[in-house]
Amino acid sequence: MARKQEEDRRIWRVWVDTRRRVVSFHEAPGCQLLEFRSYELFQSCIDGYTAQQYRYQ
Secondary structure (H helix, E strand, O other): OHHHHHHHHOOEEEEEEOOOOEEEOOOOOOOEEEEEOOHHHHHHHHHHHHHOOOEEO
């Protein structure tokens, strides 16, 4: 049960620059922060950026 509670508190973060079409997994100047409390929603977002051919850094 403790593991489930730990997962419920976890936050996944990405920084996105839609002008340059870049997704970063660390804080980056000029990028908008997106935070997810659901891994499934986080993964869906990443899949969407991949489909749009965003670059990752």
